[in-house]
Structure formats: C-alpha cells, structure tokens
Amino acid sequence: MSAATPILFVLGLIGLIGGAELLVRGGVAIARRTGLSPVVIGLTVVSFGTSAPELAVSIGAATRGEADLAVGNVIGSNIANILLVLGFAALVGGGLTVARRLTRIDIPIMIAASVLFLVLSLDGGLGRLDGLILFGSLVVYLAWMIHNARRGEDSAVAEVLAAGVDDEISIARPVVFDLGLLIAGLAALTVGANLLVTAATDVATRFGISQLVIGLTVVAIGTSLPEIATSTIAAFRGERELAVGNAIGSNIFNLLAVLGITSIVSPLPLNVLDAAITIDIPIMIATAVAALPLFATGYILNRWEGAVFVTYYAIYMVWLVLDATGAAIRDGYATAMVWFVAPLTVLTLGVIVFRDWQRRSGRI
Numbered sequence: 001m002s003a004a005t006p007i008l009f010v011l012g013l014i015g016l017i018g019g020a021e022l023l024v025r026g027g028v029a030i031a032r033r034t035g036l037s038p039v040v041i042g043l044t045v046v047s048f049g050t051s052a053p054e055l056a057v058s059i060g061a062a063t064r065g066e067a068d069l070a071v072g073n074v075i076g077s078n079i080a081n082i083l084l085v086l087g088f089a090a091l092v093g094g095g096l097t098v099a100r101r102l103t104r105i106d107i108p109i110m111i112a113a114s115v116l117f118l119v120l121s122l123d124g125g126l127g128r129l130d131g132l133i134l135f136g137s138l139v140v141y142l143a144w145m146i147h148n149a150r151r152g153e154d155s156a157v158a159e160v161l162a163a164g165v166d167d168e169i170s171i172a173r174p175v176v177f178d179l180g181l182l183i184a185g186l187a188a189l190t191v192g193a194n195l196l197v198t199a200a201t202d203v204a205t206r207f208g209i210s211q212l213v214i215g216l217t218v219v220a221i222g223t224s225l226p227e228i229a230t231s232t233i234a235a236f237r238g239e240r241e242l243a244v245g246n247a248i249g250s251n252i253f254n255l256l257a258v259l260g261i262t263s264i265v266s267p268l269p270l271n272v273l274d275a276a277i278t279i280d281i282p283i284m285i286a287t288a289v290a291a292l293p294l295f296a297t298g299y300i301l302n303r304w305e306g307a308v309f310v311t312y313y314a315i316y317m318v319w320l321v322l323d324a325t326g327a328a329i330r331d332g333y334a335t336a337m338v339w340f341v342a343p344l345t346v347l348t349l350g351v352i353v354f355r356d357w358q359r360r361s362g363r364i
Contacts, residue, residue: 009199015192016053019185024049026181051253053223056193062266072215080224081247083313090306093235113255114285121272131263138256213324
C-alpha cells in the first residue's frame with residue numbers, strides 16, 4: 001500500500017462531501033429560478049444531491065471494473081443510515097420523533113425497494129434491464145410524491161427534502177455564480193470519487209480484503225458522512241423528524257437511483273457476490289424491517305433504542321472484520337449471532353409491540 005493512500009482517501013472524502021454541498025446549493029438556486037416549488041426541488045435536485053457521494057463512488061467503481069465496491073457501497077450505506085446514523089442521532093438528540101407518514105408510506109417503500117434489489121440480484125448481477133426497473137421505480141415514486149405535493153399531501157420525506165430550500169436562495173446572486181457552484185460540485189464529486197475508489201482498491205489489494213467488504217465498511221461510512229452530519233445536527237437542534245426523514249429518503253434513493261443509474265451506465269453488469277446475496281442484503285432488509293415496529297410504536301425512537309442500533313452496527317462491523325480475516329472465532333461468532341442476537345432482537349421487538357398495544361388499548 002502506498003504511503004499516499006490515506007491522503008488520497010481523505011481527499012476523496014473531502015471532495016465527495018464538498019462536491020455534494022456545492023451541487024445542492026447551485027442546483028437548488030438554479031431550479032428555484034424556474035419557479036418550481038420547494039417540495040418539487042427537494043424531491044429532485046436535493047434528493048439526488050444528498051445521494052451524490054454514493055452515486056459518484058458507485059459509477060466510478062463500476063466503470064473501472066470494481067463492481068463489488070459499487071454494490072457494497074450501497075448496501076453498507078443503507079445499513080449505516082439506519083443503525084449508525086439514526087442510532088447515533090437518537091443518542092445525541094435524546095430520542096427521535098418519527099412522522100406517521102414515514103411508517104405508513106416511506107419506510108414500507110424502502111423495504112419494498114430493498115426486496116426488489118434482492119430479487120433482481122438473485123441471478124448474480126444487475127444488468128441494464130435491472131437498472132431500468134430500479135430507476136423506473138424511482139420515477140414512479142417521484143411522480144406519485146409530486147402529485148401528492150400538489151394536492152397538499154406531502155410525504156414526510158418530501159417535507160424533509162424541501163426543508164431549507166427557500167433559505168438557500170434568499171440572497172439574490174448572479175446565475176453565473178450558481179452555474180459555477182454546480183460545475184464545481186460535479187467536478188469535485190468526480191475527482192473525489194476517483195480518489196476514494198483508488199485508495200479503497202489499494203487497501204483491499206494490500207491486505208487481501210475483498211472489495212465488497214471495503215465497500216461495506218470504510219467506503220460506506222465515508223459516503224454516509226453527509227447523512228451522519230445532517231441527522232446528528234438536526235437531532236441536536238431538536239429537528240428530530242428531519243433526522244429520520246433524511247436517513248429514510250437517502251436509503252430509497254441509494255437503492256433506486258444509485259443502483260439504477262450505475263447499472264444503466266456500467267459497461268458490464270454489476271456482479272453481486274453470493275456473500276452479498278446470502279448475508280449482507282438480507283441484513284440490510286432485516287434492518288429496515290426491524291426498524292418499522294420501533295418507528296410505529298409511539299412514533300418515537302428512544303435513546304436506549306438508539307443505543308441498541310449502534311450496538312448492532314458494531315456487531316455487524318466485527319463480523320465483517322472476522323469474516324474478511326478468516327479469524328478462528330468467526331464460526332463461533334456467527335453462531336452467537338444466529339442463536340442469541342437474532343432471537344433476542346425478535347423477542348425485544350415483540351415486547352415493544354405488545355406493550356404498545358396494551359398502552360393504546362388502555363390495559364396499562
């Protein structure tokens with residue numbers, strides 16, 4: 001591994017985060033000049049902008065033949081957004097408030113998109129047709145949300161993505177300035193993605209770790225930094241619904257936009273390893289499904305539940321490291337996860353749902 005690899009990795013992250021910020025600022029201002037409503041702008045420019053780091057990394061990896069890194073980045077980011085982002089935000093903010101429409105509409109859509117990803121991956125890859133199906137689903141989702149927005153029935157994700165749009169263009173400035181921000185953001189994203197992919201590939205080669213694991217861990221956490229920062233700051237300031245909507249919206253766009261666009265533009269089908277199909281994608285789906293009862297009971301993610309999320313994420317990271325290194329305790333650790341952690345999780349969720357049912361029916 002080159003001595004410059006850590007520097008390239010950090011510079012790549014800076015380029016991704018800074019580029020996404022510039023892209024959103026410039027894109028929102030230009031779109032606002034056309035007279036579009038804040039909700040429509042949030043659903044289009046802002047939503048794509050917040051997923052821009054994952055999109056840039058995945059496209060960069062796919063075009064360089066590093067499909068495992070591209071797929072791992074999306075899976076890892078989605079797991080991190082639920083367990084790490086929301087868990088940490090709940091810890092910092094003393095709990096998170098969950099909009100009812102998130103539990104009725106957007107979280108089920110996130111779960112459905114995750115299952116669709118698994119089904120399309122069962123043949124071992126994502127081709128252009130699969131990408132068109134994913135991206136087509138995104139178009140339908142956006143059209144439906146925009147239709148509801150015009151009827152005054154905005155979903156929680158739409159409201160979150162639209163937040164702050166008016167403030168963004170409150171100061172008049174030349175359109176050339178906004179165009180410059182847009183171009184600079186795209187350039188920074190491109191350069192940052194290339195640097196990050198190069199550094200991640202170098203690390204994987206040097207230590208014999210698969211590109212899938214690198215994508216699931218350091219790259220996924222790196223590209224989720226904007227969501228981590230946004231949700232944590234929002235929770236700290238008391239804007240708790242914003243923290244949750246940010247993570248859920250990002251997951252939906254990662255699955256439908258990032259994977260969809262990457263599969264379409266990739267010169268070769270995106271290879272999805274058996275390990276991802278049998279372990280990591282099911283964990284991603286289980287994470288989304290397990291979160292639904294927590295969100296639906298009282299519409300609050302308590303601080304202790306946030307601690308459970310962060311603990312589970314740490315358990316998953318340990319498993320990835322043990323599996324990647326072939327440690328002797330790997331099999332024992334996996335057995336403990338299957339026969340202890342999983343049943344305990346099911347039991348805990350069952351108790352939470354039962355107690356919430358008792359509370360609502362007036363029995364406690």
